[in-house]
Amino acid sequence: MRLCATCVLPENFPNIKFDKEGNCNYCNSFKGEEKLKEDKAAYFEKFKELIKKLRGKGDYDCTLSYSGGKDSSYTLYILREVFNLKVLVLTFDNGFVSEQTWKNIAALTENLQADSMVFKPNFSILKKIFRYAVNQPMYSPKTLERASTICTSCIGLVKFIFLRIAIEKRIPMMAWGWSPGQAPIRSSIMKINPALFKVTQDAIKKPMGKIVGEAINPYFLSDAQFADEAVFPYNISPLAFMDYDENKILEKLHQLGWRSPKDVDTNSTNCLLNSFANQIHIDRYNFHPYAFEIAEMVRTGVMSRKEGLEKISEPGNDATIKFARQRLEI
Numbered sequence: 001m002r003l004c005a006t007c008v009l010p011e012n013f014p015n016i017k018f019d020k021e022g023n024c025n026y027c028n029s030f031k032g033e034e035k036l037k038e039d040k041a042a043y044f045e046k047f048k049e050l051i052k053k054l055r056g057k058g059d060y061d062c063t064l065s066y067s068g069g070k071d072s073s074y075t076l077y078i079l080r081e082v083f084n085l086k087v088l089v090l091t092f093d094n095g096f097v098s099e100q101t102w103k104n105i106a107a108l109t110e111n112l113q114a115d116s117m118v119f120k121p122n123f124s125i126l127k128k129i130f131r132y133a134v135n136q137p138m139y140s141p142k143t144l145e146r147a148s149t150i151c152t153s154c155i156g157l158v159k160f161i162f163l164r165i166a167i168e169k170r171i172p173m174m175a176w177g178w179s180p181g182q183a184p185i186r187s188s189i190m191k192i193n194p195a196l197f198k199v200t201q202d203a204i205k206k207p208m209g210k211i212v213g214e215a216i217n218p219y220f221l222s223d224a225q226f227a228d229e230a231v232f233p234y235n236i237s238p239l240a241f242m243d244y245d246e247n248k249i250l251e252k253l254h255q256l257g258w259r260s261p262k263d264v265d266t267n268s269t270n271c272l273l274n275s276f277a278n279q280i281h282i283d284r285y286n287f288h289p290y291a292f293e294i295a296e297m298v299r300t301g302v303m304s305r306k307e308g309l310e311k312i313s314e315p316g317n318d319a320t321i322k323f324a325r326q327r328l329e330i
C-alpha cells in the first residue's frame, strides 16, 4: 500500500490526494513548525487570560474528562500544578477500564489533590450499542476518518454526559486530554456553541436512540438546557498548546504514581475495548482508525515517521480482543 512520503496516511484514506513528490494534501496544508510554535504561545496566553476571567466563580474552575490514560493524566498534572485550577475529575466507565487504570486514577487524583467522580452507564445499554457498532456504521462517514464506530460511540456519550454535569454544576470550563494529533490548535480553547452542539448531539443521539430507545435520554442534554446559552462552558485542550514529549510525560507520570497498564495496546493506555474496536475498523476499511491522529503527530514533529508507522502497524492485543468478544458475547 502506498503511503504519504511525509506522514503515515495511506492511499485508501478517504479523500486523500498525493502530489508529484508523494506528499498528501494534509501535509501540504501544514504551515510548518515555526508557525505552530507561535500559535502555541498565543493560545497559552489566551488560556491564562481566560483563567483570570473565570477562576473562583463557582465550586470548581473546570472539569477534566479523565480516562486514566497517559494524555489525560498529564492534563490533570498541567491543570493542577501549572495552572493551579480547582478541578472536578470525571471518569466514564464503559465496562472496559483496565485494573491498572483504576489504580492510576486513584494515585493521580490523590497525589494531585482533585475531587473525582465516575459515571458508569447501565452496561446492558452500552452492550447493545457496542454490538450494533461492531456490525455496521452508525454515524456520518466523516467520523470514520478519525475513530472506529465503537470509539465514536464512547466519545459521544462522554462529551454529552460530562457537558450535562458541567452545566448542572455551573462549571465554566471543560478540559480534555486530547493529544496534539487529536485536537487542532485552532479549536483548543472554544466556548461551546449550543446550536452547533445540538447538531452534534442529534448526530449521535438519534442512531443510539434507534437501538436502545428512550433509555438514551439521561446521557444527553434536554431542549431546556440547550435554550440557556449563558451556562455553556468553554472546551479546553491544553496538550494542543503545551509542550508534548512522550518520554517527558511518562517520566512525570511515573513520579506521580502512574504505571503503564500491561494489558492494553500501544495506542490506548487505558481501554480494554480499543484493540477489538481497531481490529474491526481495519478489517472493514483497511486503514488504522488512529492513522489520522498519528499522521498529525508525525507532521508536527511530536514523533518520528518510523515511530508513527510502528504504532499503526502493531497488531492488536489478542488477549484483550478475546476478552472484548466474550464480554460483548460476539
Ligand SMILES: [Zn+2]
Binding pocket: 004, 005, 006, 007, 008, 009, 023, 024, 025, 026, 027, 295
Ligand atoms: Zn501526509
